[in-house]
Amino acid sequence: MSSPYVTASDRYSQVPYERCGRSGLKLPRLSLGLWHNFGGVDVFENGRTMCRAAFDMGITHFDLANNYGPPPGSAEANFGKILDLDLGVYRDELIISTKAGYDMWEGPYGEWGSRKYLIASLDQSLDRLGLDYVDIFYSHRPDPDTPMEETMGALASIYHGGKALYIGLSNYDAAQTRLAHEILDDLGVPLLIHQPRYNLLDRWVEPELLPLLTELGVGCIPFSPLAQGQLTSRYLKTIPTDSRAGKGGFLNADTVEANHPKILALAEIAEQRGQTLAQMALTWVLRQPAITTVLIGASSVPQIEENVACASAAGFSDEELKAIDAACA
Template sequence: MVYIAEENRYSDMPYRRCGNSGLKLPAISLGLWQNFGANKPLQDSRDMLLRAFDLGITHFDLANNYGPPAGSAEETFGSVYRSDLSPYRDELLISTKAGYYMFPGPYGEWGSRKYLLSSLDRSLNRMGLDYVDIFYHHRPDPDTPLEETMGALDQAVRSGKALYAGLSNYGPEDTLRAYDILKSLGTPMVIHQPSYSMINRWIENGLHDVLREQGVGSIAFCPLGRGQLTGKYIDKIEAESKSGNSSMKPEAIEPARIAAFRKLEDIAKRRGQSLAQLALAWTLREGGVTSALIGASRVSQIEENVKCLEQGPLSEEELREIDSVSAVIKDIPW
């Protein structure tokens, strides 16, 4: 069946200007990190991508090593792009990254010019694209001069293989240095992609100020705390605490931590939201980030997450309550 996008796909999704640039991001973006690899049915990935676009999610975020196996998420996206989304290329915002381990040998990770530019070529080939909209350096490289890494991003943009340059996982000092280098080269840093959630607020210790002062946009990955800010997680840790034979870390199932999660869930219920929806609304609050980057393993999760936009903004009282509750929650992986 030939895919035809929903006519009203832009009616409900807000689009936010990315820093001082002309680029706009949907409030909710879709990341293809874990559930779009070759180990998943292609039809499931297709259903999620097309439903996301029908809901106004124009931004699809990838990286060279997403899968599993590495590279297969880009291949999956490329397959759906060729079969369904290619007529809408000018409506799509597609990003990819390089920086983490991708292939063996001395040129298969980190931040050298050789690795970044060859990785971008491979990504374009896997997706069947002439260019990506955003190309990120995925993590800082302690051994390669920052001038070389930023020079590679500049070359990617000047070659036409990327429209915008961005960073991910950089701290405030390195971000400011990278910003200055890119500015001197004439290729502005448009966006930063950090991890950020109610229970992981590290960007508030300097990075957020740097981005705001320099006019750089932001997109948060793991806004649901790697699944911790969901009812499923709360039920699991509560059950584990009662079992007497828990497989989780003791600090994960402390009574005070469970109680704090339940209080967040109560705040969400008062707003007519799930905890996940509350977490996304918090991430997107005024003074938060430009876009929240969600993951998904099924269509219903995308639909539920987008519904976070249906409620009004969080009140000052709700924000204060969330701050007081979330401050006692340690960010502990599953």
């Protein structure tokens, strides 16, 4: 029988922490997302090892959603097992988040932003996780057919009922975020954080959303900071058949091929800085004052270790930023 897990005594020495917006909550500069590699089709012990290693490195924030898997719900169920086996005794040192918004179960109440769906989904998530509450609960995407007042009202009920300590949004544009913030404020609910897609190859948040989050005092945790693995060494030469692009889905080979000249140019800049491409991509996202933390994914412990090294990286010179902008143009 294996020995009980005991976390590293120096776990708070590797990753700095940043206050999330104007709240009292501090988050590690890198957070671990369980979108991929933690589902029922994946090797449980690998996911378990990664979660333990991440916490040993000071990554206290673990991010989930109801539909993460596959199959949907299995990432939450597996993380619930990891809590039961290893991390549960450290619950008060953890930030655990989940979301609802995408397709989860059959019928008209299994997705989007109705009160019926959001509250039922969180109850199911809590059951899979084995928890009484999550630290952050997100509306995973805006619903074009449900009044914003209903969606935010459901989040307010969840917040006031103690099932989530904080409320967040994901994939909302600037105008939707401002409206959601106003409604939540009227309901006595602070908007803690926003989770948009943001990376060197996809900078849509810069003109409007990031300035708005700064204005409102809302934190920001970008997902896909490595552009689904494009901003790593994975695609520098070819497209591996076992990669996300090789398998198709969210990332396809055509996208990687179109971005390949940019990826090569960025890799050269990273090498000159003494970083891997992934490290530079994360450092670049974290340089933004509006960014609280960045959401990393991983398939192995060495990937987490590589990413954590960016937390102590040097900043960018003006020349480097100009070269990066030119490479991405």
